[in-house]
Amino acid sequence: MSVASTITNPILEVDGVTMRFGGLVANDCVSFQVKRGEVFALIGPNGAGKSTLFNAITGVHQATEGRVRFEGKEIRRDWSATIFARMVLNGFVLAFFVTLAIRATTLWKDVIVANYVYDEPFPIAQAARSIGTSLWSMGLWAVLLPALIGFAVGAGGYVTLWSRARRTPDLIARAGMGRTFQNIRLFGELSVIENVLVGMHAKLRCGFLANMLRLPRFYRENVVAHQKAQELLRFVGLQSRASEAARNLPYGLQRRLEIARALAGEPRILLLDEPAAGMNPTETGTLMELIRRIRDSGVTVLLIEHHMRVVMGVSDRICVLNFGKQIAQGTPEQIRNDPACIEAYLGKEELG
Amino acid sequence: MSAAPMWKKLLRVDVALLILACLLPVVDQRWHLDMVDPMRGVMVFAILALGLNIVTGFTGLLHLGMAAFMAIGAYAFAISSCDIYPFQLGFWWAMLCTAIVGAFAGVLLGAPTLGLRGDYLAIVTLGFGEITQDVLKNLDVITKGTQGINPLPSPHVPWWTATGFGMLEFTSEQELPWYWLFLGFVVVAVVVCRNLERSRTGRSWLAVREDELAARCMGIAPVPVKMIAFATGAALAAVSGGLWVSMYSSTGEPGNYDFQVSILALCIVIVGGMGSINGVLVGAIAMLGLANIALPKIASAMQSAGWVSSGSVFGSPNNWKYLVFGLVLVVMMRVRPDGLLPAKLSIVNAKKKNAVEPAP
Numbered sequence: 124m125s126v127a128s129t130i131t132n133p134i135l136e137v138d139g140v141t142m143r144f145g146g147l148v149a150n151d152c153v154s155f156q157v158k159r160g161e162v163f164a165l166i167g168p169n170g171a172g173k174s175t176l177f178n179a180i181t182g183v184h185q186a187t188e189g190r191v192r193f194e195g196k197e198i199r200r201d202w203s204a205t206i207f208a209r210m211v212l213n214g215f216v217l218a219f220f221v222t223l224a225i226r227a228t229t230l231w232k233d234v235i236v237a238n239y240v241y242d243e244p245f246p247i248a249q250a251a252r253s254i255g256t257s258l259w260s261m262g263l264w265a266v267l268l269p270a271l272i273g274f275a276v277g278a279g280g281y282v283t284l285w286s287r288a289r290r291t292p293d294l295i296a297r298a299g300m301g302r303t304f305q306n307i308r309l310f311g312e313l314s315v316i317e318n319v320l321v322g323m324h325a326k327l328r329c330g331f332l333a334n335m336l337r338l339p340r341f342y343r344e345n346v347v348a349h350q351k352a353q354e355l356l357r358f359v360g361l362q363s364r365a366s367e368a369a370r371n372l373p374y375g376l377q378r379r380l381e382i383a384r385a386l387a388g389e390p391r392i393l394l395l396d397e398p399a400a401g402m403n404p405t406e407t408g409t410l411m412e413l414i415r416r417i418r419d420s421g422v423t424v425l426l427i428e429h430h431m432r433v434v435m436g437v438s439d440r441i442c443v444l445n446f447g448k449q450i451a452q453g454t455p456e457q458i459r460n461d462p463a464c465i466e467a468y469l470g471k472e473e474l475g
Numbered sequence: 476m477s478a479a480p481m482w483k484k485l486l487r488v489d490v491a492l493l494i495l496a497c498l499l500p501v502v503d504q505r506w507h508l509d510m511v512d513p514m515r516g517v518m519v520f521a522i523l524a525l526g527l528n529i530v531t532g533f534t535g536l537l538h539l540g541m542a543a544f545m546a547i548g549a550y551a552f553a554i555s556s557c558d559i560y561p562f563q564l565g566f567w568w569a570m571l572c573t574a575i576v577g578a579f580a581g582v583l584l585g586a587p588t589l590g591l592r593g594d595y596l597a598i599v600t601l602g603f604g605e606i607t608q609d610v611l612k613n614l615d616v617i618t619k620g621t622q623g624i625n626p627l628p629s630p631h632v633p634w635w636t637a638t639g640f641g642m643l644e645f646t647s648e649q650e651l652p653w654y655w656l657f658l659g660f661v662v663v664a665v666v667v668c669r670n671l672e673r674s675r676t677g678r679s680w681l682a683v684r685e686d687e688l689a690a691r692c693m694g695i696a697p698v699p700v701k702m703i704a705f706a707t708g709a710a711l712a713a714v715s716g717g718l719w720v721s722m723y724s725s726t727g728e729p730g731n732y733d734f735q736v737s738i739l740a741l742c743i744v745i746v747g748g749m750g751s752i753n754g755v756l757v758g759a760i761a762m763l764g765l766a767n768i769a770l771p772k773i774a775s776a777m778q779s780a781g782w783v784s785s786g787s788v789f790g791s792p793n794n795w796k797y798l799v800f801g802l803v804l805v806v807m808m809r810v811r812p813d814g815l816l817p818a819k820l821s822i823v824n825a826k827k828k829n830a831v832e833p834a835p
Contacts, residue, residue, distance in 0.1 A: 181692060183688065227614065231616050232616055241558070241559070250561075280587070284590075291691065291696070292691040293691045293692075293693075293694050293697075294696075296691070296692050297694040302692050304689065308689035310682050310686060310689065311685060312681070312685055313678070313681055317678060317681075321682045322693050324678070324693055324694055324695050325693070325694035325695075327675045331703055334670060334671055334675060335670050335674075335676075337670050341674065384693065385693075
């Protein structure tokens with residue numbers, strides 16, 4: 124087994140990742156580093172834990188042990204002043220509403236009913252004063268207790284949500300990691316170009332109001348986004364089918380659309396999960412050419428694949444998994460001649 | 476591919492419906508069809524269903540408590556405008572306030588519950604619908620309990636009086652001014668829904684509906700996206716509630732905003748076509764047109780033909796309209812499970828781009 128050589132400034136570092144589902148060890152201390160601008164392939168027999176590792180890298184699953192570093196740092200929502208401020212704000216909002224909800228009738232009687240005389244202007248200053256007197260007359264704890272409970276629930280709820288969602292796929296995707304899926308997961312009812320536009324979601328800036336009111340910047344952004352989407356479709360060879368429903372595309376083209384959608388987010392690393400599955404030899408050839416073009420455009424590619432022609436044809440380096448364990452790593456030439464790999468794929472030679 | 480001619484672009488369901496809606500008062504007056512009055516209800520429910528369509532049709536979250544937002548809107552409008560309270564906003568400001576309160580209520584319901592999946596969320600919204608009625612009933616110091624709040628202000632539209640349209644006064648006896656007002660609100664609601672649908676916001680809703688995991692891996696955080704959908708839908712529902720009560724100048728009792736209203740809104744969306752704005756409009760006309768226009772006419776025709784007496788069960792369509800509703804739903808599910816006007820791909824932009832650059 125070749126030892127993983129340390130690479131200076133790797134784009135992705137998988138450092139001792141172990142994934143356990145109950146008693147099942149899907150990945151057992153897998154480590155590798157991906158160089159900027161290379162095609163790195165992850166291969167192994169079915170059930171070797173390749174897709175699980177992809178899910179751990181992209182945040183779909185949480186790794187039981189180990190770390191994944193992207194461009195030198197782990198992508199996660201760290202505790203920060205913003206999160207603290209949001210927690211406090213959340214707490215205060217809920218404290219306010221809980222107090223109000225519990226004391227609604229009394230407050231309304233004291234502040235609104237007591238001060239308002241029909242058909243006469245409402246004495247605002249007097250009403251504001253009666254808020255204070257009303258709260259005071261309830262007693263300190265009668266007001267403070269619901270407020271404290273509200274604050275605890277609000278702030279605690281926020282912290283709980285934050286701690287549960289520290290490493291989510293959307294955060295990792297926004298950080299610059301695009302991916303495709305083994306079982307194609309396109310937005311079937313959307314058109315081809317809309318699928319690409321969804322992929323651009325994080326790159327677009329127009330908010331709710333700009334979209335609803337069709338402000339000028341909506342139109343400006345929309346034109347640019349559509350041009351870029353068309354370019355991407357041309358890049359993968361789907362330009363003539365932009366307005367079709369994604370679900371009506373043939374299988375091979377759906378795979379290409381997934382790649383275009385992932386590229387729309389301008390990732391710096393692209394994770395392809397069996398892009399050649401179910402493709403005929405011609406389609407495989409164009410796919411290999413596409414993967415090379417993606418690499419040449421400056422995007423690092425991490426690839427899971429069973430097609431040995433694709434793997435050996437496009438990858439710069441290969442890591443082999445078997446039963447969750449990393450059994451080899453090296454260039455295609457090294458892997459081709461590695462006894463452990465041959466054994467994993469073909470079985471042990473019994474006879475000479 | 477050449478650009479479609481102008482007349483073909485205008486040959487659309489929404490434009491056709493708008494033209495029909497503009498012609499209806501004239502036709503109605505000429506032949507005494509008595510359709511203007513029930514059409515107001517159709518339009519209020521169209522707005523409610525457009526709100527539900529954003530939540531259920533676009534974002535794919537089954538919502539069974541839309542009537543609660545209608546009720547919240549109704550009471551927000553009433554409390555902010557009725558002269559027994561000190562706020563006394565005018566119609567338009569009260570309506571703005573209604574939309575904001577509705578959106579806020581949507582966020583308040585959504586924040587703790589949108590992590591839930593599928594059926595669980597449906598159950599929570601169902602419960603929310605029931606709780607809202609009870610809260611409004613029991614908070615009688617503020618909401619006047621089952622009495623309802625009245626009177627409510629009518630809209631004041633100065634330019635109509637200035638330009639000689641002074642006869643269009645918003646009173647409970649007049650039907651036409653309300654008709655035009657509600658039509659205006661429906662047009663605004665449709666434009667808002669359409670703008671959102673074909674934008675980054677709408678695409679994120681659809682993406683979450685189609686495949687939440689894939690959407691997340693594209694950098695879309697699902698909970699905020701769903702929250703925006705909830706708030707928008709709730710705001711539209713609240714506006715529909717506000718319009719409804721301003722027409723009657725009273726909120727009526729909280730029990731009016733019950734589960735049947737929520738289900739009727741859901742039926743409109745399903746019959747019309749999930750996620751299809753035009754479908755929702757057609758669905759509202761079909762369902763409420765059936766209930767409020769067709770069935771009363773059939774009932775009175777049966778009476779005048781002597782088939783049923785006015786005292787019998789079949790005398791009033793209220794006794795058997797749910798029978799017909801159920802039948803309609805069953806037939807719809809058999810014949811057109813996608814609804815009357817299923818959602819089409821919004822491909823207008825894509826087509827335009829294709830026309831500029833043909834395939835090599």
